[in-house]
Amino acid sequence: MWVKVCACVVLILGLSHGFLDDAVEVIKLGKEIGEDVLASWEIFGKGYNVTGGVELPFGGRRRERAVLARLAQITRAIQRVESELVNTRSLSLLLASAGRGTRLELRLLEASDLLARVGAAEAQMREYVRYQEQLERSTLESFALWAVSPDRGALPGLVERIHALVAPPTHAFLDKGILALAVDSLQQEQADLCELQLSPHQVVYDMYNTIALAEIKAYAMMQFSWMLLRVYARGNYSQEANLTRKRYAERTARTAALARSALTMARRDVYRCNPDNHVAGETYAEVTRLLQGYIENEVDLNGDGTCKENCPYYTVAASHSCYDPHGYCNVQKRCTGRIVNCQYIDSDMWVCPASRSNNRRYEFIEYENGRVLGKPGHCRLGTTKVDSWWRWLFWHCSYCMCLCDEPGPTSDRYFSLWSSTSDVKNNKVVTGVRLVKHGQVFHLQVSEGHLGPRGNVTPGGWVPVQRFAITDKGVREGEDYHTLTYERRAIDLDELEAPVGRVLTGVRFRMIGAHLHFEIRATMFNYTTGRLAPLHSEWISNDNTDVGDTPRKKLELIRPDIPIRGNVPLQIDSAHDQFVEFTHSDLDADAAQSTVPFLDIQPVQPARGAGLLTGAGVYHRGALHSGGFLGLKVISYDMTRHIRADPPPAGYDDDDEESNVLPSDVQ
Known part of the structure; x- marks a missing residue:
């Protein structure tokens, strides 16, 4: 289920793998757009009167061009930031996200659709600005009316619906917004984030910036629509523009607060999960021949060549000799390091040796009592019968299963x-x-x-x-x-x-x-x-x-x-x-x-x-x-x-807290 959810998150981001540092530019952009919008009202000959009620003269085609020229500057600024943030989007991710119908999935799908509509409207606005000389006045006027219409499907309704997904209405106090829901899901161990190499913090931060950028686009379109309608003598619209500004400030402040809360809870660690296929030397490596299982007869574990003890006696020992010239000690590679933690399992066994090029000594060992060590199967080199023996009827020279600690050229x-x-x-x-x-x-x-x-x-x-x-x-x-x-x-x-x-x-x-x-x-x-x-x-x-x-x-x-x-x-x-x-x-x-x-x-x-x-x-x-x-x-x-949402057109604070406390060589 999470594969679908995470895929939808990535689609909404449009910023996945993005440069999170550049996202601060979105905040700065919001400040600049607010200031530019305020300055653009001066086209009508007076500053934007936030109290409304001032009649300004209609300036005809000249003012229309001036408004659209200012709008062109703003859209270029938006495009500049967006081009630094947006990465490849894939429709397949959206399709993969459908199916289970969880609360988060459904809201991500809805948000994805609404964000796409805002983006399409902004792209259409850019085209209108580009071809303004060839367009009829009615075309621009129709777009401006849609951009400020109270209809649910118009631009103000789209951004309000996006905001409701982020900050559910107060009557739904038990409900969570998509940022909080995303944190809840992202906190689990998820293979998708391992592959994308993103932390939950980064994903949620990119989600916030995508929403913030959509708000900026919508705010610019609405404000310049009010200006165009003023140019076309449809009304004064000073109070309407002021209400648009206030509502934009309320939404962005609320979204920023929720984003800060979500980010505080989101993990920031990034790691890798299991790959689809394990490949030695590419996805994993091994420490080799450290405490490796090793078969040795008791007679070779002491310098006296005796069998008077038992296997557990040899907690730390060494291979001193090869007493039996026909024994298994002549078949296998000898442990030249320390031999530790020996134990007795059974007297007789069949040993399947590993190839000389392998880091293993044995593929598997099958004891006469039925116990098998390792994964039994076909033995490519053939099994070897290994039997313990009695010496002088008193001592049993047992084969012990020990651990070989052998530093050297064969041990990584x-x-x-x-x-x-x-x-x-x-x-x-x-x-x-x-x-x-x-x-x-x-x-x-x-x-x-x-x-x-x-x-x-x-x-x-x-x-x-x-x-x-x-x-x-x-x-x-x-x-x-x-x-x-x-x-x-x-x-x-x-x-x-x-x-x-x-x-x-x-x-x-x-x-x-x-x-x-x-x-x-x-x-x-x-x-x-x-x-x-x-x-x-x-x-x-x-x-x-x-x-x-x-x-x-x-x-x-x-x-x-x-x-x-x-x-x-x-x-x-x-x-x-x-x-x-x-x-x-x-x-x-x-x-x-x-x-x-x-x-x-x-x-x-x-x-x-x-x-x-x-x-x-x-x-x-x-x-x-x-x-x-x-x-x-x-x-x-x-x-x-670094998340801030001061109301427009307040100045932009350049995040210089560190400058006040750092030494001179980093100023």
């Missing part, structure tokens, strides 16, 4: 501790993040864009990753990279945001104790001018630990299978101030051959790299009995404080 388990930042000296901010793997090392990578006035971001590209191998000269563990091990395999899950007046300019991992820890860099900026203050940057983190006064909580993975199996929807199940440990996949489901969680390496880049960001984080997306994915998220800029 290294995380770069180098920072990834935007070029703040050239006024660039982070516009996206992703995880990438080069060789055996996982890196954080950012995209950057140039920051302009009022939050306008020009998309750039991905900042090249500083690659290295752990064997490179001068590269040191603990300083340049972190190695996951049995004791040091936790990663913190946090959602970090910059303080007000700062934007995201970098990310990095660092170590806090045994935990891989995520941090962001925030840089002070001036919203009005768009200037960054490189000297006023700071790294921000949540340094809480699992042994603090309010301990960081562990996210438990219960019998986790590999996350690319099955069609179970995986949703964010972690919260800020948690951590999760990399571990082996479930013994029964996967023979403990994989390391989970997997890493989501899909890029997170809102608004195609043109969105202003104030934070980022690491989260886990999973479900019961799934290892899930670790992913990155970003937090979009909070536009709530």
Whole structure:
């Protein structure tokens, strides 16, 4: 059902993927239009008398041309802003939204229709202005009469109906407007927003701007229609124009208040969901051979070559030898690292080995007692019979199922501790993040864009990753990279945001104790001018630990299978101030051959790299009995404080609050 709702939201926006920063231009446009409309009444020889009642002389064709010339200037200003905001619209989205008949869907469909009518009327008005010399007076007069008619289907009725969808009448106090309804639906985890790479905050903000732009169009058409009717000696219309202005101010103020309320409740995080198809190296990557299931006989787990203990005795051990020259130790690749957490399952088994090029050791293991580890099926390399044995009638040399912790060239388990930042000296901010793997090392990578006035971001590209191998000269563990091990395999899950007046300019991992820890860099900026203050940057983190006064909580993975199996929807199940440990996949489901969680390496880049960001984080997306994915998220800029709807023709305040508190290098 949500696919349909979200599709309709996007259609109404007409701004999806839009440059949210440019939406501030809509507010500025409203101020300018109000001032221009007021100034245009001077065509009649006197200022617009808001009290009405003043008779002004009819100026004939000359005044008609002057009114239309002023209207042409205003329509060009509207077109300029609209061209910066509007993206491709698709009729298929509207068709996809029909069907279920939910309250939100029906209202979005109605709003879409009404907004389209206002847009069509404004387009027709532009054509009339363009061909004014060839038009009959009656054509312009008919349009002007329709634009101010009290009929429900005329322009004033259209904007009032749009407003009723946003702000239901007072008698419907239990009802919600479409902005509030949209927030309620958008707060759920929805695949559509993952694909569109928009936060609920961005979607609702774009909805508001679309409605605000329609109001501006309608207001301009109505006011200039009153002027044309004055030119055509149909009446004075001073009081009517004044009432139009007052009603426009009431509607826009109410809409702005409701938008601020909705935006306050709307989430601002942007992340990725499961793709239609999982592709290794494109949508996900794996930490490999960390705590991997491994079969070893007890006789080889101790330096004495004895079998006098049992499998659980070997909590931490190593492979010391291959005692039996005909045993399975000569068939499989030996674990050269530590062997931990051994257990006894059964004496005899059939082992289906994985190919040498595979990160797995085994496809599945079938024990004589009927228990099967992994997914049984056709064994391409053929199964191998593995039997435990008795030694001197006293000792049973059992095959144990253990975990192999084996760093080295066959294990991808290294995380770069180098920072990834935007070029703040050239006024660039982070516009996206992703995880990438080069060789055996996982890196954080950012995209950057140039920051302009009022939050306008020009998309750039991905900042090249500083690659290295752990064997490179001068590269040191603990300083340049972190190695996951049995004791040091936790990663913190946090959602970090910059303080007000700062934007995201970098990310990095660092170590806090045994935990891989995520941090962001925030840089002070001036919203009005768009200037960054490189000297006023700071790294921000949540340094809480699992042994603090309010301990960081562990996210438990219960019998986790590999996350690319099955069609179970995986949703964010972690919260800020948690951590999760990399571990082996479930013994029964996967023979403990994989390391989970997997890493989501899909890029997170809102608004195609043109969105202003104030934070980022690491989260886990999973479900019961799934290892899930670790992913990155970003937090979009909070536009709530920039929504204003002062009545025309008041002057426009250029959002310069930051200028009063910022240091001189960002003025």
